[in-house]
Amino acid sequence: MEAAAADRLEGLAASFACAGDVVARDYVVGGSRVSLRFASDALRERIAPAFAHLAAPAGDAPELTVNLWDSASTGMEPPPRPPAASDEPAGALYHFQEPPLRGAYQAGLEALSILDSEAGVAWYWVASAFEQPSWDQACPIRQILFWWLGSRGYLQVHGAAVGTPSGGVLVVGPAGSGKSTVALACLGTDLLYAGDDYVAVTLGPPPHVASLYNSGKLEASHVGDLLPHLLPVLANPDRVDSEKAILYAEQHFPQQTTSGFPLAALLVPIVRADRREPQIR
Template structure:
């Protein structure tokens, strides 16, 4: 491949397939390098499935798996094997993107081969590849310089690869939080600033459980829609006024995560991170500015608009699958608007009563 390679319409299909083969060769090469110099192996939960992670840089792998949920049996079979390769230690610098332009998605440096089940993304500025080959159940995160790891990758590592892998299963990632009470989960959707994280933190502070505040896995694999924790991470603005962040979180040793602080739920409230929970309701969060919180029915289409597009635009490359599964979820699980009052603790009291009343 050359940087100036062009493809005419007549040979674009062949050129696209050639790019897929080049990326598979890249994957083979990276996996070989990592396996030969592996200093880290671990097994983590990925919804109902499990992911084995192998890395050649123990420090990087530990950093990137800090917020993942370790599986009990590290030697059990895994559904996905993810290679984490750093160029810093093994002189293995990933090659840059130089694929011929054969798809509009190449404008995003995103290569999709639906037939092969291969998806790949190259971040030019931070010089890393994310690749997922669903056919061989292999993933790759290959970064040139570990100091270039973006801060969001620590709170939600490998989310693009996981999203692409899950696209071929009954599960999907969703940009949402989940609050758990008495074995039942309420999924919270909404854009940034709508109160998802604040509600999750208030719930944990009040003794409820959670599957996460920003990205969760959902599936209908057991006949009912179930939410799963993927990341043990909660992010918040440390200087948010008005005491909206519970002291439980502000007093914890937090890691900087962009403008936000990052803490692990398991560090501040052991046992409150729930691995899986059946979903009883979907709620679109809105900040009402009123003194009290209200819960009112919401049309399924409005719920999908709150859940599908934000996830699809955040996690590119499997948008149709994301929208289809989000729609299936919305068709099955009742939807509501959670109009959050000004006091997060009051909102949790209202939500708790609502859940205990079976959704009334």
């Protein structure tokens, strides 16, 4: 291990160890056991709901262990981070590699993600769990999962997925094409819901979709206009003036959440202003 990586691991371990008591939650993601070790109750309360449909009892050793904490709720100094401008937009990423470590720092969110690919251990720190945007809580540790799933034959994709136990569709398209609307419109039906924004896909054979999050995100006006039955189940009704509406399917439609299903087809939605009735071609 390079000296820079060893120094960074030492700093991460020291910050996490001093953050507080650890509460572990185990999940099965893409067929592999993942353990999230929270040293911050505030962060656990905000992140764990996204993975609730994948919960697994404690058992075999995890193939990935993620240590999660924040500074605001624990009173701890931040771990070492790359130098970055504080006024960066939320989506700006600073990537770095110090083998066997891969890291990404989002300066705008003050969020640090690091994966030790050899040890199967990752670290996720945010400055304040209390200030973490609802949309980030709804699909947490994306960068860590992207790296780790890639090493296991899965690709994390920006898409939605709905279906049945025998097969389903991956809903793809650019931002604003209707992926979330299509997926969330299935809540309250007999279809399974694997996600509306990020899922993982393997070509197999056979091709398969793995669910990552049970959350859903949609512009608040679209919920009111197109899916009003979802208004009572929003997780952030007091914040929809400044961010997307968020819901957690596991809390209100648990019979529809799933760990995944065979991938049978791709669905590309197109929004047509001149047509109100949906069509499938």
